[in-house]
Amino acid sequence: xxxxxxKDIMLESRGRxxxxxxxxxxxxxxxxxxxxxxxxxxxxxxxxxGMLWIAIVLSAMLGLGRIFLxxxxxxxxxxxxxxxxxxxxxxxxxxxxNLLLLIxxxxxxVPVFILLFDLDVGANALNLAxxxxxxxxxxxxxxxxxxxxxxxxxxxxxxxxLIVLPLQIPLLIAAVKATDIVLRSxxxxxxxxxxxILAAFDVIFVTVGWLAFEFITVD
Amino acid sequence: xxxxxENLILALVPPxxxxxxxxxxxxxxxxxxxxxxxxxxxxxxxxxxPSAITSLLAxxxxxxxxxxxxRTANEDWDHAASAAVTAGLTFASLALITGSxxxxxxxxxxxxxxxxxxxxxxxxxxxxxxxxLRALSAGNEMGRRYAAVLAIVGALNIPLVQFATRLxxxxxxxxxxxxEGGISDPAMQATFLISLVSFWLLFAWLWALRxxxxxxxxxxxxxxxxxxxxxxxx
Numbered sequence: 001x002x003x004x005x006x007k008d009i010m011l012e013s014r015g016r017x018x019x020x021x022x023x024x025x026x027x028x029x030x031x032x033x034x035x036x037x038x039x040x041x042x043x044x045x046x047x048x049x050g051m052l053w054i055a056i057v058l059s060a061m062l063g064l065g066r067i068f069l070x071x072x073x074x075x076x077x078x079x080x081x082x083x084x085x086x087x088x089x090x091x092x093x094x095x096x097x098n099l100l101l102l103i104x105x106x107x108x109x110v111p112v113f114i115l116l117f118d119l120d121v122g123a124n125a126l127n128l129a130x131x132x133x134x135x136x137x138x139x140x141x142x143x144x145x146x147x148x149x150x151x152x153x154x155x156x157x158x159x160x161x162l163i164v165l166p167l168q169i170p171l172l173i174a175a176v177k178a179t180d181i182v183l184r185s186x187x188x189x190x191x192x193x194x195x196x197i198l199a200a201f202d203v204i205f206v207t208v209g210w211l212a213f214e215f216i217t218v219d
Numbered sequence: 220x221x222x223x224x225e226n227l228i229l230a231l232v233p234p235x236x237x238x239x240x241x242x243x244x245x246x247x248x249x250x251x252x253x254x255x256x257x258x259x260x261x262x263x264x265x266x267x268x269p270s271a272i273t274s275l276l277a278x279x280x281x282x283x284x285x286x287x288x289x290r291t292a293n294e295d296w297d298h299a300a301s302a303a304v305t306a307g308l309t310f311a312s313l314a315l316i317t318g319s320x321x322x323x324x325x326x327x328x329x330x331x332x333x334x335x336x337x338x339x340x341x342x343x344x345x346x347x348x349x350x351x352l353r354a355l356s357a358g359n360e361m362g363r364r365y366a367a368v369l370a371i372v373g374a375l376n377i378p379l380v381q382f383a384t385r386l387x388x389x390x391x392x393x394x395x396x397x398x399e400g401g402i403s404d405p406a407m408q409a410t411f412l413i414s415l416v417s418f419w420l421l422f423a424w425l426w427a428l429r430x431x432x433x434x435x436x437x438x439x440x441x442x443x444x445x446x447x448x449x450x451x452x453x
Contacts, residue, residue, distance in 0.1 A: 044360060078303060093260060124300070132290075133248060136291075145368070145372075146365070147370070148361075148365070149352060149356075149361070149362070149368075149369070152353065152356050152359065152361045152362055152365065153355035153356045153362065154355050154356075159351070159352065159355060162348045163348045163351075163369060166341050166345045167345060167372060167376055169341050169380065170376065170379045170380045170382075170383040172382055173383045182420075193382075193386055194386075196382050197379060197382065197386075199377060200379060204375060204379070205372070208368070208371070208372055208375065212368045212371075214366075215255035215364055215368070216288045216328075216361065216364050217347035218364060
């Protein structure tokens with residue numbers, strides 16, 4: 001399992017294709033928002049969390065689907081399934097790689113976001129990181145679970161957002177609200193029900209993915 | 220087992236569905252009293268609520284049969300799940316359309332981002348993507364298994380969506396299980412029940428028919444394959 005994780009991390013760190021594409025896309029989305037919605041200073045606080053999450057979700061959609069694309073293109077899928085780890089473990093490995101990818105991406109995007117929207121994060125940085133991490137885990141879990149499904153269809157990558165976005169809506173609502181609370185310097189205890197939804201979503205989708213991968217990978 | 224259910228439904232239900240729907244239409248348009256505050260528009264409630272409930276039932280059936288399919292790898296369960304989603308989506312669309320028509324007269328707008336409306340639209344989108352996934356994966360086994368996972372996840376997701384959107388905002392009327400208000404008139408309750416039962420019968424019929432179509436088409440494919448094989452060996 002560690003070998004699979006290590007292999008994917010090495011691939012990405014040598015090429016840096018996915019992460020740089022994600023970063024540029026994320027910045028461009030933030031930029032477009034700036035033109036699409038003429039933000040005055042009083043509205044920024046209200047709209048910023050939503051914009052950040054849309055930039056993250058849209059970029060993530062492109063990046064997460066690639067996790068099995070490399071295997072499929074190089075014909076390594078069979079080798080992976082035959083390798084001596086159980087399929088649930090394969091899911092966890094791929095999930096961790098995707099999560100790491102998202103965290104690195106967010107570590108690059110969020111400073112730009114703070115700069116562009118002139119936000120004062122300061123003492124809330126740690127809480128913001130926790131909320132971003134919880135949201136990313138949910139995104140990575142749903143994305144990893146259905147990435148293989150999308151590749152199996154004729155529409156390939158086009159299919160992934162169609163399957164995953166509706167499922168992610170509760171996560172998104174909760175993540176946006178939680179980010180909003182944290183940015184207004186609320187503590188993690190102030191998250192209340194939104195925090196519970198984030199946690200519940202993460203637990204459900206990591207568990208379902210782990211269980212389901214046993215049944216899905218037949219070839 | 221599911222084949223027996225299918226045969227039973229197809230033997231019993233078809234003769235009753237037509238009369239049941241006619242009786243419910245008669246009750247809605249001629250028998251039930253008009254609501255005092257909402258007026259005529261309230262009558263759409265007898266079609267709107269049953270179709271919403273029926274679609275939820277259908278999606279729950281799809282989730283359950285999908286789990287059975289993953290466990291047993293028996294294609295009959297896969298057919299049952301797929302048929303339930305197809306029929307469920309029909310009723311869900313009906314619920315969205317009738318609700319929209321009612322909202323136009325009662326709230327003055329075709330659509331608002333109320334919690335229950337949003338939940339329902341998300342549900343509709345999840346199971347619409349189920350249909351797309353099935354259509355685009357062209358009947359391979361991994362596609363069917365993934366569709367099953369999607370149906371289960373979609374069903375599991377319902378309470379979470381419900382909870383998140385309700386926290387978000389709600390203005391949808393709470394008619395059933397509402398201590399203050401709600402429907403108390405016995406004729407209204409009877410009409411509602413008649414409608415609900417006839418919608419369930421209609422759903423059962425559509426579901427069983429669709430299941431039979433799916434099974435027959437798989438069998439036809441097998442037969443065609445066999446006949447190729449047979450003609451090539453001769």
